[in-house]
Amino acid sequence: MLNTALSDLGLVIYALLICLVTFQVILKRRAVGVTLSWLLLIFVLPLFGIICYQLFGERYLGRLRAKRARIMEVKYKQRIELLSRSPHVVQHSGSAQAEPLNNLTRRLLGLPILGGNKLQNFQDSLATLQQLCADIKLAQHTIYMEFYIVQPGGLVDPVLQELQQASERGVKVYLLADSVGSSQFLKSAQCKSLKKQGLNIVDALHANPVRMLLQRVDLRLHRKIVAIDQRIAYSGSMNLVDPRYFNQQRGVGQWVDLMLRVEGPAALNLQAIVAYDIEMETGDAAIEQLNLQQEQASYGQQKMQIMPSGPGIFGDHVIQLLLCSIYAAKRQIVLTSPYFVPDESLQIALVTAASRGVEVILILPAKNDSRLVRYASHSFYQQLLDVGVNIFRFKGGLLHTKSLLIDQQIALVGTVNLDMRSFWLNFEVTSIIDDPAYAEDLYRIIQDYLKQSSRINPIAWRKRPLYRRLMENIIHIFSPLL
Known part of the structure; x- marks a missing residue:
């Protein structure tokens, strides 16, 4: 009799749990397809669906990061105002077709088009790493980097060595590595050694079993940016890996990437994005250390505009x-x-x-x-x-x-x-x-x-x-x- 009562109570609790999570899903306004997919998963595989939704269903950044985001929103708007005063700001796009994109980015984020740049594509990852080494070697003040995946080996090792040497000569070096994508590197003896030698290596969006209960583990830092001295920057699809050694066990061949090297005023925009991420993760006032009013030289005639995106103030635009x-x-x-x-x-x-x-x-x-x-x-x-x-x-x-x-x-x-x-x-x-x-x-x-x-x-x-x-x-x- 007691077993039957406990069984009935368990079923009632189980049904209530499904109803509560269903209510939670419906309460969040999002794309209809996403909502229906979550509901289907919860109804077809209730326990699995409920666990998955609690881990991955809500875009919750965490209390501390959300608090920093509110503070950073004010700083962001102030810095955008300074960037908008740059003499390199271009009011209109070069073509009528691009004007809607310009207007959209300006209205959503306030980020201007900046001229005076020299842009170069790198389709060979090895050439990218070699050029990056050369640029780091000449750095004088700051090197801000963030990647989803950092994996030593091959030509990545000289890059890490150059970062170490830059730190030794007084350059402020930050390397943000995503906690999931770069988990092996962040746990390695090499990472600990580089930290001891002065590199600020940040475990970005830190993920562990306890933290999974408080925030989504799949909100990831997927940006790939290098910014040097507010003058040179890289951005594109390439992680900090040597493709000859990365993920070869998957049987899909080498990863083929494209990186854009920017020399000119637009590099400051990219460095400001990394500075924002640094402050979000560490609390260090990195964005305030940037001199957004310094006179910037022109390195070319090309124009570009940046759109960061993601949970928080940048939005899913x-x-x-x-x-x-x-x-x-x-x-x-x-x-x-x-x-x-x-x-x-x-x-x-x-x-x-x-x-x-x-x-x-x-x-x-x-x-x-x-x-x-x-x-x-x-x-x-x-x-x-x-x-x-x-x-x-x-x-x-x-x-x-x-x-x-x-x-x-x-x-x-x-x-x-x-x-x-x-x-x-x-x-x-x-x-x-x-x-x-x-x-x-x-x-x-x-x-x-x-x-x-x-x-x-x-x-x-x-x-x-x-x-x-x-x-x-x-x-x-x-x-x-x-």
């Missing part, structure tokens, strides 16, 4: 930027991304673009390091192929470049994958460049990617095995959660 860019296209859209699990609005934008006669080209890796994401990605192909979107599968490794080129004129280059995690959860950064010379060079790189790719035949794709289509459609239901 990157999806608006992507949609604005796609709807502005008149002739051609070329997208590269390692992961393609778009939300409904982005999928519709691409379908609409192709339907109105714009040439749409997607370049995606033939293999990536997540089978689940691969199936989810394939579930979106048929609708795109049906309206004439050209989907190419890159076979020269894991294509990790994240770029969008509009009409061979406007380029977006950065850290954002075409998936829900990048749109809503990760801390990301995107460079907006409206420059014919830069676009021409990016198009050259894209042509190199296409030479190593094969186009998906729409007829052959429609005839793929039934079991694959079934698996894709099942995983598609949960794609808003990936």
Whole structure:
């Protein structure tokens, strides 16, 4: 009798728990697809779904970080005001098509377009690391860096050695490494040794089992930025790794990345973003140490604008930027991304673009390091192929470049994958460049990617095995959660 009563009580508590979490999900206003996916998971696998939602369902930064974010919002607005007074501020974009992107970024974040820059693409990761070593060697005041993944080995070791030497000669060095992506490095003896030698190595968005109960473990620092002396900066898709040694056990080949080197006033914008992240993580007033009023020299004629995104004051505006860019296209859209699990609005934008006669080209890796994401990605192909979107599968490794080129004129280059995690959860950064010379060079790189790719035949794709289509459609239901 007692056992029956306890069993009944357990069922009542279990049902109440499901009802409470369901209420919690519905109370949060978000995309309908995301809400329905969470509810389906909770109802189909209640215990698993409830645990997953409590760990990953709420964008909670943590009490201390949220408090710092409120303080930093005031500082951010003050610093943006100073940046807006720079003589290098450009009021209007170079082309009419880029003007909506300029207006969007200005109104959302207040960040101006800055001219006087020299921009250079690096499509060879080894050349990037070598150039980075040379720039660190000449640093005099500050080196601010942040990466999702830091993995010593190969040409990364000379970079870390140069950082150590820079610290010894009095340069202020900060290296933010994401707690999940760089977990092995942060726990290593090499990391401890570098800290003892004066490097400020920060375990960004620290994750541990206890902290998982207080904040999401999958809110990740996904930015890849290097900023030196408020004059030189790098940003793009490359982590601080040597691709010859990184993730080779996954069987997808070397990661293929693109990094943008900036020399000029826009480098200060990127350094300010890292300074903001430093202060959020450590409390050190890094952004106040930047001299935003110093006279900056021009190194070229190219203009660029920055859009940081992520939980907190920067917001999840990157999806608006992507949609604005796609709807502005008149002739051609070329997208590269390692992961393609778009939300409904982005999928519709691409379908609409192709339907109105714009040439749409997607370049995606033939293999990536997540089978689940691969199936989810394939579930979106048929609708795109049906309206004439050209989907190419890159076979020269894991294509990790994240770029969008509009009409061979406007380029977006950065850290954002075409998936829900990048749109809503990760801390990301995107460079907006409206420059014919830069676009021409990016198009050259894209042509190199296409030479190593094969186009998906729409007829052959429609005839793929039934079991694959079934698996894709099942995983598609949960794609808003990936």
